[in-house]
Structures are given as structure tokens and as C-alpha cells.
Amino acid sequence: MADASLSVVGAPLRHDSAHLHVAGQARYIDDEPETPDLLHLAFGTSTHARARIVAMDLDAVRAAPGVVAVYTAADVPGANDVSPVAGDDRLLADGEVVWLGQPLFLVAATSRRAARQAARLGRIDYDAQEPILTVEQARAAQSLIEPTQRMARGDAVAALAAAPHRLSGQLAMGGQDHFYLEGQIALARPLEDGQVHVLSSTQHPSEVQHLVAHMLGRSSADVTVEVRRMGGAFGGKESQAALYAAAAALVVHHTGRPAKFRADRDDDMVQTGKRHDFVVDYEVGFDAEGRIAGLCLRLASRCGATVDLSPAINDRAMFHADNAYFLGDVEIVSERLKTNMVSATAFRGFGGPQGMLAIERVMDAVAGHLGRDPLAVRVANLYGPGRDVTPYGMVVADNIAPDLIARLRSDARYDERQAAVARFNAESAILKKGLALTPVKFGISFTTTHLNQAGALLHVYADGSIQINHGGTEMGQGLYTKVAQVVAQAFGVGLDQVRITATRTDKVPNTSATAASSGADLNGMAALDAAETIRARLADFCARTFGCEIDAVVFAGGEVQAGGERMPWATLCRRAHMARISLSATGFYATPDLHYDRAAHQGQPFYYFAYGAALAEVVIDTLTGEHRVLAADILHDCGRSLNPAIDKGQIEGGFLQGQGWLTSEELVWDAAGRLLTHAPSTYKIPTANDRPDHLHVTLWDGANHRPTIHRSKAVGEPPFMLANAVFSALGAAIAATCPEAGWPMLDAPATPERILAALARQRDGVRA
Amino acid sequence: MSLHFVEFELNGCQIDGMVEARRTLLDFLRCDVGCTGPHAGCEHGVCGACTVLVEGQAVRSCLMLAVQANGKTVETVEGLSGGPKELHPIQQLFREEFALQCGFCTPGFLMTLVALDRSEPRPNAAEMREALSGHLCRCTGYQGVLRVIDRLTEDRK
Ligand code: FES
Ligand code: FES
Secondary structure, three states: OHHHHHOOOOOOOOOOOHHHHHOOOOOOHHHOOOOOOOEEEEEEEOOOOOEEEEEEEOHHHHHOOOEEEEEOHHHOOOOOOOOOOOOOOOOOOOOEEOOOOOEEEEEEEOOHHHHHHHHOOOEEEEEEOOOOOOHHHHHHHOOEOOOOEEEEEOOHHHHHHHOOEEEEEEEEEOOEOOOOOOOOEEEEEEOHHHOEEEEEOOOOHHHHHHHHHHHHOOOHHHEEEEEOOOOOOOOOOOOOHHHHHHHHHHHHHHHOOOEEEEOOHHHHHHHOOOEOOEEEEEEEEEOOOOOEEEEEEEEEEEEEOOOOOHHHHHHHHHHOOOOOEOOOEEEEEEEEEEOOOOOOOOOOOOOHHHHHHHHHHHHHHHHHHHOOOHHHHHHHHEOEOOEOEOOOOOEOOOOOHHHHHHHHHHHOOHHHHHHHHHHHHHHOOOEEEEEEEEEEEEEEOOOOHHHOEEEEEEEEOOOOOEEEEEOOOOOOOOHHHHHHHHHHHHHOOOHHHEEEOOEEOOOOOOOOOOOOOOHHHHHHHHHHHHHHHHHHHHHHHHHHHHOOOHHHEEEEOOEEEEOOEEEEHHHHHHHHHHOOOOOEEEEEEEOOOOEEEOOOOEEEOOOEEEEEEEEEEEEEEOOOOOEEEEEEEEEEOOEOOOOHHHHHHHHHHHHHHHHHHHHOOOOOEOOOOOEOOOOOOOOOOOOOOOOOOEEEEEEOOOOOOOOOHHHEOOOOOHHHHHHHHHHHHHHHHHHOOOHHHOOOOOOEOOOHHHHHHHHHHHHOOOOO | OOEEEEEEEEOOEEEEEEEEOOOEHHHHHHHHHOOOOOOOOOOOOOOOOOEEEEOOEEEEOOOOEHHHHOOOEEEOHHHHOOOOOOOOHHHHHHHHOOOOOOOOOHHHHHHHHHHHHHOOOOOOHHHHHHHHOOOOOOOOOOHHHHHHHHHHHHHHO
């Protein structure tokens, strides 16, 4: 016990709920006991992507068996808005529809089946208009969610003109459904005097609270939002959970009965936003080594029908279009296209993966053009002394990428294996292998500066047990465990002394979303702040009681030493309580040193960078276009890891999710704007069989140069982009069929169809 | 709508109820019986989160009707052990090997693994991995589950 408590932070401790999960006793919202008066909800939704609503005849809906009530926009007492920022997401359509599948009316019924069946019976008259769906249509109509943004340094056009080599090309990459295993869900209950309690599977309880209150025309103090855990989220429950929570709260408001909205999987996939798809056009000038002299990059994304979080997501794409490389004279233009589709939203990486994939394609294309090893080109372009300022004017002060890449290169035997792949390809006519090593440099902080704050509430009870609550939410990433480790360490007690309780807006107010990988950074520091407050009170009490210096009070091993005195932690807590010392405190943290001028796209939006690199080896079948990822070797930087086992889990899971985005997960819309891939039968996320046979993850050994919580680094999003190595390796395998043709034009996801098409183009000698 | 009487043995206890013919076993277990270990992930038979054992066979309870379970024995994750404090060896391995993050997929993986582990002849690691590719997990990357399989099949050697 004594030794264990000294090393709570940094130990590979199990997830706080693991014993409950394996026993089927970890409670999710849908597991809450249902009372007989519970109402179940479903939306009636639009069948047009863009139309004026002429009339809605809901008589058949109302008359359907089990239906208790049906609501439309007219029944919303306050603001008909469930949007995070711009005020443009309707809870229920009001006069017009802007995407296919948009909620029109809300059915409350005595069973879920009754609600869902009745929701199909609405008779809606539309005045349909031609929807804007494609990039071309949106560009032609100049349909944008905000003006096109530009981030630039120097004179990219002149640098291009002067460069010895030039190349241009295009890369399209698809979106991605979150496919959290637990779908969207909310359960609202009436409290006295018009107050509402909402259990919401949300990464952003405060936003749900504010939106529900606003929708009901009440104050935030009348609404409490609670979430103990989510069955996965990945960004898909940052802004998207509000729709269902608001619907449930609306029904509570009108009926006074509890109401649960659990979206069916198909409905969830149709009704909620996904990762943005992007089309990237590039023009690059470079020298004989492949070193970039000038770059013009145009990033265009389909943002869907409303603003949602698209400005910040597209900003983050621009911020990561450099990845780990110094780009010299550069111009990055970012178009945010408004289309009649469900609004695209946050998804792990938040635009970063798209920006990063763009520059990795540029690296590969340059290497293909020069006939050089892509890794040599990458290394030549890394940030380094005298080349250490990003396109947005931030100095890369913690550049470990060169060392990290060199280490992975030697540990994973890159050069040897590249030679082996070349030998294999020389002898194999049908199967071709590819190998690639790509880096990740990911900026940590919300780029909207004010979001970088967090609060915590800590109670020490007189029996020595500790309860910690903070604004972060648990979606499986292990945040609760990490924060509990921080608290246990602060008091020198074991993890079993610390009980972490559900995230609630009535305990910690005005919180930010658990997003941007910031959960442990922000909430860990806030919890530590609270713990240090109480520890200081206890140390002061000990010093006065036992006549020693405050500094001589030591909390370790489940005990407290004060001068010559030594007592169990619980004994001290009891004595402090008897002496009327407050054992409860709040904590707060705001990330320092952040500033950003968005108009100029210059400043210091990040506190630090998290790094990583991956080597991937793939094989493709040139007759069928199928592929396998044979091996992946990963070296990833978590600073001084708070919990290496949890961090490795994030890295493995993030990598495979990234692999899914780039290979098998394909979203297909028809010409009317209807999503066709709205179930796991048609939308393929990776299974255990898609995972590389050899997947080796190592943590980089090094502390964060910034004073973060125990010098750790954020780990939620960065590993997702390690999968870029898979995409580059697939390109290398295709290139191997006809190296003279340069780098192949392969779009993502690299489905068998796309790989076959790229192979055909490669044979025909079309250059990327 | 006519209701049917259904009774079966659930985790060693006899239970019964009146159900519509089309009520799935998953809904019956979760909503009528309050047995919430099997999870509703997709309700399409694809994700595996709802997996239970019927007569010892792993089945997707979202694809089976409650009336089809009449007179049979049904096991869910709750029946594997006496609770979080006395775990089944496979549950214990899952916990030790960090085979879960959000945990939503976990009961399904566990039930399929338990069925495989009980079957004769016992499958090898490759066969187990193949069987588990019918279960979706969005969080973990499956590494932990594969370590569980390795340890299960190692113990056997
Ligand atoms: S819920 Fe039954 S397989 Fe997904
Ligand atoms: S642990 Fe979240 S889906 Fe498997």
C-alpha cells in the first residue's frame, strides 16, 4: 500500500469501471429503470433535402395507437435552436427543410415502437427546390457557411514560379460516421416548479443545459444535465446530443411525464453529423531533394446545411496542413461549403486529419516525382533550427519529430524492410507491397481560446474517503481514472480511496466540452488545484496541532507525517473535521499563454504539440483491389504518461479508427441527398480481422516541456492520424506497379474500387 | 394485438411474461425483465453487443424473438458471475488485459468468448479471432481482446 500510493500517477491502473463493465453492471442511460409513465420519442423527418413546407397533416400520427402527443415547431416555448454557436439548428423544422432526414415533428408514445411507427404517418406537402449537394454545385452557387479563409506567409506564387520543380494535384477524402456503439440517447425527468433533470449521453453537458433552458424559455439554473458515462462518442456527442436532449425536455415540459429518446441506429446515422469530407488541390514547388520552396493549398469541405462547429474544424484543418513540416512560402485557402446535407460535425482530430493527409500526399507526390524515398523527402522537410515557425506564426518550441522519426526508423527497421518490400515486388506479379513511415504533430488546446478552462469539486469526508467531480465526461477514454489518480497522488492515498462521481452541471458549472483531447489536461489540473487547496488546509492544521513546519507535513503511503507524529490518513481527516477545518473545495484551471488573431490567422493557438509516428506495411491484390494491413509499428508521445495502459489503448483504438476512415468506411449519398449507408450492414468499421497482425505500440519516453498535469500530454486525438501511414503505404504499393508514372491518384477511403481505379490510371501513366 | 405466454430459464432462474409475437428477446430482456447486460448497439444483427447464450449457443438477441426462447435456457453477462466482486475467469482476463474502454461492446464479446471456450473441441486462437470478427468495437482496436484470446488458449496448452 505504502509504495503503491507513491506511484498512482504513471501506473498502468485499470479503468475505474472495468469491473462493472465485465459484469454487465455499468449503467448507461438506456439501463435506467423505466417507470410506467415513461414516454418514448421519435422524430418524423423530411424526405426532401431542400424544400419549403407547405402543410403538415399529422392527424394520422395523432390517431395512431399508443401516441400521447405530437409536437411541432409551434410547440417550442422558447428558442427553437439546438446549435452550438450560430443559432441555426432547429429542434423541429420551421417552414423549411435544409437536409433530408431533418426532424419535422416529434412523437411521444407509450412505447418506442409505437412512437417510431406513428412518426412515419405524417403527410407533408413540400415545395421542393433543387438541393445543393456537391462541391461543384456549392462553389458555383457560392453557398458558404462563412467567408473563405486564408492563412499565408511570404509569397507562395512567386516561390512556386522560382522553384526548380513544380507539381500539382488533387486529393479527395471521405467523411466518417462516428459509430459510437451506444447511439444517441437522452432521458428527461420533471422536477418541482418546472425544473428539468436530463440524463444525456453528451460530451458537453453545459451546452445541453444551456440549450435546453433556452429552448424552454427558462434559466440555466432550472435545468440539470448529468452524464455518468457514454458508450463511445468520438466527437459525435459534442454538439449532436443536444437535439435528443431538447426533444426529451420539450415532452417533459408539456406532459409532466418522464421522456426518453433513444435514436434507432439508422435514424442516428441519418440524423446526426459526421466527419467533413474534403477535396484538396495543391500546387507545390520544390528542389532536387524534395524540399518545399512554395506551396498553394486549397482545402474545400462540405459542411452541410448549418454552421455547427465547422469554422473551428476547418481552421484546425488549416493549422495541421503543415503537420511536422516547414512549408516556407505558403498559402492555405479554406472553403467552407454549405450543402443540403446533415451538418458535418466534430470527429476525433476535428479537421486535423484532413489537413494532415493533404500534406502527406504532397510529400508522397514530390517523392514520386523525384524518384526519391518518401521518408527522405519527409525528413528533408521537417521543422528544425531556423525553420521552426508555423504558417500561423507559432514557434515550434518542442520539436521532437526528427528524433522520434529516427528512432522509429531504426527500431522498426524501416530501411531493411523497404528493401525487402522492393525485392518482394520485383518477384510478385499480382500482389504488391507498400511501406510508409509518416509523422504526426498535433496542436493541443481548443483553438477558441476561452474554451480552455475547467472546474472541479472535491470533497474529503470525515472517514477519509474522497469524492471528486469535474467538468470532463467519460466516454471510455479513461478520463475519470486519470483524474482520480491525480487526486489520490495529491493526498498520498490509494486509488480505492477516491470515488469519482457522474458529471453534473449542478456540481461544476460552465464547463467546456470534453473534446480537443483536452480532458485530462484541463480537468486533471482543476482537480489538482482543488486537492492542493484542501491539502494546504490540512498541512496548516497539522503544523499548528503538532508544532512543526508546514513544509514538514508529508502525505504519503496512506499516512500523514507531521514532525514526529504519524497517523493514518483517515484519522487526520476525522481530527480535522472535529477541529472544524473545511474539507471541501473547488478547483479551477485556465491554460496559460494562448492567443490567436483569427482575422489574420496568426498567433499561438496551442499550448504544446503531441507527436507520434507510424510505420505501416500493406499488401494489395492488383486483380481485386483488396488489401491487408500487414504490420504497423507506432512510436507515440504522451509526455510523462499518467497511465501508460490507458494511453496505449487510446493509441491502438485511434490508429484503427483512422485506418477505417482511410480504407473501409465509405459514406454514400444519392442524387437526392439521401444517405444510403446508414447501418453497419452497409457502413464498414474495422473488425478484429482488419487490424494488422503485427501492431506494436511504444511510448516515447520524455516529459512535456510545458508544466501540464504531471508533465503528461493529451492522447485522445493525435493517434488517429498515425493511420496516414496506411494510406501512404497503399499509395506506395500501387506506385510499385508502375513507378515511372509517379505517385498514384488514390482518393480516400481506399476501397477496392478506388484501388483498382488508381491501378488502372497508374498503368495508363497518369501522374499525380 | 394478441399476447403470448413465454417462460424460460434466465441465468438459473425461471422467468415468464406475456409478449407480443414480434417482441425481440433483446427488448424482452432489457425492458420487461430489467436484465440490461445485453446492449442494443445496432438492432440489425451486425454489431454483436446484444449477444446472449441460448441453450449454450451465442445468439444475437436483437434477431431472436422472445417467444423463440420459450422453454429454453438463456444466459446473459449477468449470469457469468456473482457480480463485480467474483468474476468469471474470462471476465477477469478482460479486466486485466484492458480489453474495454467504453465497455458497451463488452458483454457481447464476453458471451461469444464464453461459448467458444466451452465448446468441444475447443477452438484455437485463430478460430476465436475469426469468430470475434463478428463483433464490433469502436474504441479499443481489439488489441486487448486478442490478448485475452492468447491467454485463454495459452492456459490450455
Ligand atoms: S444489437 Fe444485436 S447485433 Fe447489434
Ligand atoms: S469498448 Fe467501446 S465499443 Fe468496445
